Amino acid sequence: MIANFSSFLPFKKQDLIKSLLLLFLAFLLTACQSSAVPLEFAPDGKIVQQAIALQLEQRLNPLSEQLKTTKPRLNINNINVQNIDTVTIGDLPSYHLTGTYNLKLILPRQEIKQNKNKFDVYLQRQAEGKTWRLLSKDNKTSKQESVWKSYLISM
Template sequence: MKTHWLKIFIIPLLILMLNACSSLTPPIELAPNGEIVKKAIALQLKQTETALSESLMASSPQFDLNQIKVKNIDPLFIAHLATYHLQGTYNLKLKLPRQKVTQQSNPFDIYLQRQVEGKTWRLLRRDLHDDDAQPQWTSYLIEP
């Protein structure tokens, strides 16, 4: 009789405790470091700059990123993998053929996804389609 009551109280208590320990968002401690954020912004800039240079039939300028400031980090899961939505600003120095241009406080808004093994990161870009559908993502490897 005691084991019956024990099962009735202990099993639900254990289930409740296990559910309380699980997290609905990835831990902020696993968020990408500054080097990964810089590489992700550079990758996004390179993709945009390449498309623009091709359409203008111009050479691609060299650029340098600095003063990257992350102002907001939102952890979430996308496709069952830890993902971090980062927003902030950075300074950009463009080296054009005849001049140098400096832009300050450029905003960024990126999604970075930690891969299963935890060694690599991917930049996610949302594909713009029908608003009613689930968002679709394209991912790009951030070179280590």
């Protein structure tokens, strides 16, 4: 005698299939939700200019100290952002910007102009939304985990 177990189940096969299908679709929709950072909140040109200046100062200041010379004044203009990628770093929305800019280094006895210098910056708006930070990867750590250093951008 063959037992018919379908009579013991409180629901039909069609109901089970519909429930599983609905559960799968709900999972699929949840997985496809974008956690992307909105571009509307991307930094403006002044923030990008200050980030580039801060990045340059971090490179030029040690050199000026080593050579025992006056730190050059920087004039950054014609910033052309070519690409903006949104990323999340440390659970906060961040922006990876690349592009070009023109630079004028003002030294005590001369001015040096450079056109179409490339830049590559990571910028992060802080949780309260009032300040921005320049982020840079710490190359001294292992490649398996990314450690970021952050620097406040003066407003």
